[in-house]
Every structure is written in C-alpha cells, then in structure tokens.
Amino acid sequence: MQQLNHQWNTKLYNEKHSFVYDYGASLIDLLNPKPEERILDIGCGSGELTAAIAAVSNEVVGIDFSPNMVEKARAQFPALAFQIGDASDFKLAKQFDAIFSNATLHWVSRYKEAAHCMYDHLVPGGRIVVEFGGTQNVEAIINTLRSTLRLWGYTEQAFLDLWYFPSIGTYTSVLESVGFKVTFAQWYDRPTELVDEKEGILDWLSMFAKPFFKGVPEENAMEIKKEVQKNLTTQLFRDGKWYADYKRIRVVAYK
C-alpha cells in the first residue's frame, strides 16, 4: 500500500462529493461531543464536520494531510483551528478528550502508527470515534477499474494498492494491541448515491482514483473511465442513479 500525497480537487469535492461529510453527521451523533470537551478531527477535509463539532465543543482542532483542503477549511471557517498533519505522524501540544475521524483512515497505509498517534494524543479515559472503508469497500468499482486498465495494457497501474479496508476483527485487534479498549465495532453496507446521474462513476474515479491513471494519456484515461462506468451498469446503476458500493466500519474505543 502506498502513502499518497496527491492534490485534491476541492471544487469537485464540494460540488459532487459532499456526501463524504453529509454522511459524517451521524458519526457526530455517536461522538456525542460535550461543550467542555477538547476534540481532534483527523482528516478534516474542507472543515464541514469540524465546524459541526465546534458548534457544540469549545476547543476543536482539524488536521488534514492535504494543504489545499486545509486552505479551503481555513477559508470557509476562519474562526476554527486547522493544521496540515499526517494521521500516522503528528504531534500536537495538548491531549484531547476525543478524536473523531470520518472517511480518512482508509488512506493511511501506516495504520499502526496512526493508532499509536491517536492513543498518545488522548487523555486517560479519552475516546476515538472513527468511520472509514471496511472489507469489500468499493470492490466492484476497483475490480472493474483494474480489469479495464489491464485490457488497455496498463498492467502496472492495475496493480496499484491504494487503500486500507480492514475487517472489524483486524482493525479492533490493531487498536487493542496499542492499548485501546474497544466498546463498539460495526461493519455495514452503505450504497452511496452519486450526484451526477450521467457521470457518477466517472466523477468518482476523477476525484478519488487519480493515481491509477499515472502515466495514462488524458484521452485514454477518459475512455477507460467511460468503459469502467459502462461495465458497472448492472451492478451499480439503479432507478436512474449511480451508487458507489461503499462498506464502512465504525469503531469506538477508549484509552
């Protein structure tokens, strides 16, 4: 698995993939933040969920690996604290009562280091409330992308292993090995409606699967994306809408 540092297209993210933070609202319910709590949001993106937590809690910090996401978050929510930070290697001056993370940890190849970092940044009794892609996440999309890249002769790109999608058994064991006590773990199927009825899968690939197209000329990349979308019709197009085959894991654990 590779650690990635690609440039996020914040416009495409906010215009067509806002479901990433829209779905995160129910994770905030699980976090159940309190006014006096100090909370860290790991992978804050453009800051929407950080702001929702900050509407309740007095001290909230958002970190993200992507400088352009942090820039966008600061522009949208200038009163809040955002920093560039790597989930597997960050050092903040004070500990937190809770750490929240939505749709980020599957990007973190050094997941053991990330678990240690979270543990170290919690006060005793502090908690993590996290959700990210679990086993079989976006399997139909990625299998179809890989087979299409192979057909076009892009064998190397087809082998790219970008994400960490663990089972709850695997991930809770990682957390326990670090010292966490896991109190809640869930894997669930969450077909996710994509905004554009014509180009849903195409947009998703442009937003999230850019590294698979490294070295692929733009005109070929566009044809490959169109083919992938066409080949997914039976599996992922229903009632005039495209759905990404998301599977999530949700975990709550205490220090």
Ligand code: BEZ
């Ligand atoms: C996800 O949120 O599950 C996800 C997003 C982008 C790429 C892979 C997975």
